[in-house]
Amino acid sequence: MREEATAFVPGHITGFFSAHPDDDPTKAGSRGAGLTLTDGVDVTVTRADEPAISLEGERVDIDPVYTVLETLEAPARVDVEASLPLGSGFGISGATALGAALAANHVFDRRLSYNELVTLAHGAEVQAGTGLGDVVAQAHGGIPIRLEPGAPAHNVLDAIPARARVEYLSFGGLSTADVITGDTEVLSAAGQEALSLVVDEPTLTSFIYASRRFAREAGLLTDEVRDVLEAVADVEGQASMAMLGNTVFALGTGLSDAGYEPSVCGTHSAGAVLK
Numbered sequence: 001m002r003e004e005a006t007a008f009v010p011g012h013i014t015g016f017f018s019a020h021p022d023d024d025p026t027k028a029g030s031r032g033a034g035l036t037l038t039d040g041v042d043v044t045v046t047r048a049d050e051p052a053i054s055l056e057g058e059r060v061d062i063d064p065v066y067t068v069l070e071t072l073e074a075p076a077r078v079d080v081e082a083s084l085p086l087g088s089g090f091g092i093s094g095a096t097a098l099g100a101a102l103a104a105n106h107v108f109d110r111r112l113s114y115n116e117l118v119t120l121a122h123g124a125e126v127q128a129g130t131g132l133g134d135v136v137a138q139a140h141g142g143i144p145i146r147l148e149p150g151a152p153a154h155n156v157l158d159a160i161p162a163r164a165r166v167e168y169l170s171f172g173g174l175s176t177a178d179v180i181t182g183d184t185e186v187l188s189a190a191g192q193e194a195l196s197l198v199v200d201e202p203t204l205t206s207f208i209y210a211s212r213r214f215a216r217e218a219g220l221l222t223d224e225v226r227d228v229l230e231a232v233a234d235v236e237g238q239a240s241m242a243m244l245g246n247t248v249f250a251l252g253t254g255l256s257d258a259g260y261e262p263s264v265c266g267t268h269s270a271g272a273v274l275k
Contacts, residue, residue: 002109004046006275007102010141010268011037011084012091012134013168014243015211016218018191019132019184020149025123029149030132032191033198033207035166035249036141039083039265041092042275043099045107048077053096055080064097067124072112074104087173089245091134097121098135098272106274114139119151141271143207145198160202163269167255167262170247171224190217204238208251211240222246231258 017032051069053060054077065078078100084090098121105112112120122135137144140157143164148156194210212229215221221229225241228248232239237254241247248255255262 005103005106006044007099009095009099009272010040016194016214018188025126026151033145036268041095042081044079045103053078063128064124074108088170089242089247093130094134115152122151139271168249169262187218208238215241
């Protein structure tokens with residue numbers, strides 16, 4: 001009998017997206033594109049009498065994780081170590097839900113397939129209003145393009161065939177739930193246009209341009225982010241805003257060249273995995 005298991009899940013920065021709700025949470029989701037990161041979360045699941053979640057040693061409540069544990073009938077303690085800030089556009093809630101699903105499946109010998117676990121985590125996050133596409137991207141790895149929304153049985157994924165050095169600078173969080181449960185008509189129209197640009201030219205240059213244009217047209221830019229983007233543009237760098245967070249990400253050395261001291265990682269070549 002296994003007592004614990006640990007999964008690594010890459011962080012995910014969404015560059016742009018369109019929202020596609022559905023009464024079935026496995027069909028709901030988003031179209032768009034983003035970067036999975038070598039920075040991410042380690043999620044350790046340990047058998048326990050009652051479910052509990054801790055982030056960096058402090059008790060937290062992450063609703064999708066509780067849903068995953070309940071569905072798997074897996075009373076467990078979930079310990080999360082994150083190299084990325086929570087609530088700042090890095091897909092931490094989705095990563096934690098997916099990591100919990102992978103690790104709990106192993107500890108409790110539930111014998112679900114990878115796609116079944118991704119579907120469980122994706123549906124839990126949609127129901128909680130904490131995300132629409134991070135989980136499927138984090139399961140894929142690389143620089144995924146989400147052509148159709150939903151869990152693996154419904155979505156269609158492609159990817160930009162490239163790798164990149166990624167810099168990021170965060171000024172705090174934005175409420176994902178406030179954005180994706182509100183009026184998303186303008187946002188989704190901008191996201192669909194951005195997706196068309198990247199499908200026509202699936203390159204990093206096209207992705208960062210489409211992401212920056214989306215942030216502006218969707219009305220999501222904050223003052224802090226706008227100032228940083230202008231500074232990066234002044235040194236001919238490439239940067240945009242992470243969705244949905246008060247965070248700037250840049251390819252290459254854009255933030256460093258502009259005089260900032262960013263965190264640095266890279267794109268992750270694979271998806272979530274048991275350690």
